[in-house]
Amino acid sequence: MVAARSGIDLSEPMLRYTERKAARCKGNATLLQCDLADFTLDEPVDFACVLLGSLYVKTTDQLRSHFDCVARALRPGGLYFLDWCVDFDPMTETAIGWECARDGIRVRTSYWTRHADRVAQTYEENVLLEIDDNGVHKRIHERCLKRAVYPQEFLLFVETHPCFEFVGWWNEWDFDQPIDGADIVNRPIALVRRTGY
Ligand SMILES: C[S@@+](CC[C@H](N)C(=O)[O-])C[C@H]1O[C@@H](n2cnc3c(N)ncnc32)[C@H](O)[C@@H]1O
Known part of the structure; x- marks a missing residue:
């Protein structure tokens, strides 16, 4: 069985760059030029991720729409992994x-x-x-x-969404460093699961 792999970005040059990288590691990927708040995959997948803090939404409506798109793109039981997308420290004058x-x-x-x-x-x-x-x-x-997406609203957002449940969040991509109780949070990851299985 060949797993479906898709990548989305608004930027044409970024998609071409990804195409070259995928070719180098002999990966085959369907690349779509679209907005992460408004996309549809032909076939649902088991895993979705957004890397390097790239959850680029400007409004709450876009954030909601993004999660609705991800819910449609994931099979029940599928995971959504977010790298550096929850702002544990306010993004003020960084x-x-x-x-x-x-x-x-x-x-x-x-x-x-x-x-x-x-x-x-x-x-x-x-x-x-x-x-x-x-x-x-x-x-x-x-x-x-x-x-900005702050921790408590992220939790509330996921917990009140009909298609997701919260799995956990960790510091520095390290499953031995759950964030709860941490003094300093660097490069947080969060994981949610598509429900309905
Ligand atoms: C920090 S770069 C990350 C690039 C690459 N995805 C990675 O993980 O290495 C952010 C990317 O998000 C894309 N982007 C910004 N707003 C977007 C949107 N609304 N929908 C889809 N992609 C978007 C930009 O074009 C840019 O390529």
């Missing part, structure tokens, strides 16, 4: 940066956030790449609006 270099190309990355609307729980996320490619300089700045 600022980090790092630098890396290879083959004469040096990239300085800066990431920062700013409150946008306190009632809508939105914040502006910025990623700035300052590139020095063997003396040629380039600057790429991406800015987008994101709705």
Whole structure:
């Protein structure tokens, strides 16, 4: 049996990049250019995941619509894994940066956030790449609006959704580090299950 694998993204270049990576590891994947708040898979799957905090929704309606899409995309008993999508610390005025270099190309990355609307729980996320490619300089700045998802509303949201149940959440991708009671939360993962089996 061949498992169905699908990937979705709004960005055409990101889908082409994924296609090249999938070809390198001889994976076959159906890539769909669509919004994570409005998508349908031809065939339901056993596992869905969103990585690297990529739950890009701007409103509560979009968040609801996203979970409804995932519920339709998963078989009963299927799991939905969310990496870095629950904001255990408010995304207020976060600022980090790092630098890396290879083959004469040096990239300085800066990431920062700013409150946008306190009632809508939105914040502006910025990623700035300052590139020095063997003396040629380039600057790429991406800015987008994101709705924060706080822990108690995530729990409430999952528990009141007719198609999901909460399985657990952990720190640092480590099942030996359940989040409950943790002082510091870095890179949290959360797992929910599609009910109805
Ligand atoms: C941080 S990158 C992660 C890329 C890749 N999915 C990964 O896990 O490495 C976030 C991605 O989310 C995509 N994105 C942003 N808003 C989206 C939306 N509403 N629906 C689908 N994809 C979206 C962007 O185009 C971008 O490729």
